[in-house]
Amino acid sequence: MILTYSTIYHDRTIAYGGYSDTVIANERYIIRFLENVSLEANTLLLCAGIRVYSHLKYFGFAEVGKHIGVVGLGGLGHLAVQFAKAFGAKVTVISTSIGKKEEALEHLGADSFLLSRDQEQVQSTMDGIIDTVSASHPILPLIDLMKIHGKLVLLGAPEKPLKLPVFPVLIGRKIVAGSATGGLKEIQEMVDFAAKHNITADTELIPMEYVNTAMERLAKGDARYQFVIDVGNTLATTEP
Amino acid sequence: MILTYSTIYHDRTIAYGGYSDTVIANERYIIRFLENVSLEANTLLLCAGIRVYSHLKYFGFAEVGKHIGVVGLGGLGHLAVQFAKAFGAKVTVISTSIGKKEEALEHLGADSFLLSRDQEQVQSTMDGIIDTVSASHPILPLIDLMKIHGKLVLLGAPEKPLKLPVFPVLIGRKIVAGSATGGLKEIQEMVDFAAKHNITADTELIPMEYVNTAMERLAKGDARYQFVIDVGNTLATTEP
DSSP: OOOSEEEEOTTSOEEEGGGOSOOOOOGGGOOOOOTTSOSTTTGGGGTHHHHHHHHHHHTTOOSTTOEEEEEOOSHHHHHHHHHHHHTTOEEEEEESOGGGHHIIIIISOOSEEEEGGGGGGGTTOEEEEEEOOOSOOOOHHHHHHEEEEEEEEEOSOOSSOEEEOHHHHHHTTOEEEEOOOOOHHHHHHHHHHHHHTTOOOOEEEEOGGGHHHHHHHHHTTOOSSEEEEOHHHHHHHHOO | OOOSEEEEOTTSOEEEGGGOSOOOOOGGGOOOOOTTSOSTTTGGGGTHHHHHHHHHHHTTOOSTTOEEEEEOOSHHHHHHHHHHHHTTOEEEEEESOGGGHHIIIIISOOSEEEEGGGGGGGTTOEEEEEEOOOSOOOOHHHHHHEEEEEEEEEOSOOSSOEEEOHHHHHHTTOEEEEOOOOOHHHHHHHHHHHHHTTOOOOEEEEOGGGHHHHHHHHHTTOOSSEEEEOHHHHHHHHOO
C-alpha cells in the first residue's frame, strides 16, 4: 500500500501528497467537483466532510426530526452541524466555551447551544451525538444526554483510553462507536450533496511561507477552521 | 413504579417477587409456556434468556452465517451460545479457562473454543461479541477479534468504568454497546423460540433451606449455571 504522504512509490520517488504540484491518479480515484465551487473551501470536505457525512448516514442520524448533538466546534464539528442540518435534523452544539454560541447559532445554523456545565437541564433528549474532541474527556455526561438507544459516535482519537461507564450504557441500550472515514463512492455523493446544500468548510488560504506561523496559530487554537496551503501559486512564484 | 422485590404495594404489603407463593398480575404481563416444558429450566429464560435473545436480534447477530463470540460461560453465556446457534450463527466461546472447552463444544454445541491468551491467531474474524463478564476486564483484545463494523455488546456491568481504547474502535468503525433486557412481546417470542429449538437453561433446583449453602457455592463459582429455589414445595412442607 502506498500512503499519501512520505511513502515510496514503485519508481522510488517520495509521495508528497497534497504538497505535490501535480498528482497522477487512476480515474477511479478522482472526485469531481462542480465548476462553480471554490476548491479551497472544499478541500476539507475530502477529509472532515466525508467523516461526518458518512457517520451521520451510517448511524442513522441523517433523518428529518432526529436530535443530534455536536461536541466540539472545529474542522469536524462545524461541518457536522451543517450536514446534520441539511439532513433535516435538529442540532445542538455542545461546548465548554460560551464564546462558541454565536458562531454555532448565527453562522452555522444550529438550533440550540448547550454549555457543558448546563447539561443536566436537557438529559435524555438526543438521538445521537457526534463527538469530535481529540483530548481526553469524560463521556458519561454525553451518554446521559441521549435517549434510550442513543448513539455516541467518537471521531476524535484521544491517545489514552476513555473511561467507559458500563451501567448507563447498558440500561439505555446505548452505543459508543467510532468511525474513521468513508469510501470513494460516498465521497462523491457527499461532495454533490454539499454543493446542493451550500455546505462549505471555513478555511484560510495561506502561502507556503506562512506555514510556520500557521503552526503556531494552530497550537493556540487560532484556526477557523483549517488552513489550506496554496501550493500551486506558491510554487509558481518561488520556482525559477 | 412498583419493582419486583422489596418495594411497597398500594395496600402497603411488601413485594416478595419470586419468593411469593402466589402472584396476581394483569394478563398483559403474563408469559405463556408450553405445557410440556420444565418450568425450573425456563425461569432463567425470563432474565438471562431475554437479555441474550433481545441483543442477538437488536444488534443483527441473529442471522445465518454470522460469526459470534461469547465471552464468559455462566448463566448468560450458556444461553447466548444456544440462541446464537439456533439462529444459525457460528459460535466461538472465549474463556480464560481451558476447563470450559468440553462444556462449550460438547454440551452447548459451540463451533469453536478460544483461550483468551491464544486470540492473536484469530484476529478480525468475528461479526460480533456478547461479553457477559461482570468483573473489570480489558476490552481491547475483544475489539481486535472483530471484523470491521464489529459490535461488542456488554451484558455484564462492571462497577468501575472499563478502559475504552478509541483508535481501534474508530479505525474499524466498531461499536461498543450495552443492553439490559427486552420487552414482554419479545419475551413471549423468545420463550416460544426456545421451546421450538429445545433451548433450556441449566439449573439446579434447591429447597429454601439450602439457600445459605447455595450462596457459598455461588461465591466459589460453583453454580452450573443458576440455582432455582423451589418456593412452592418448600412452603408446602414447612407451613402448618
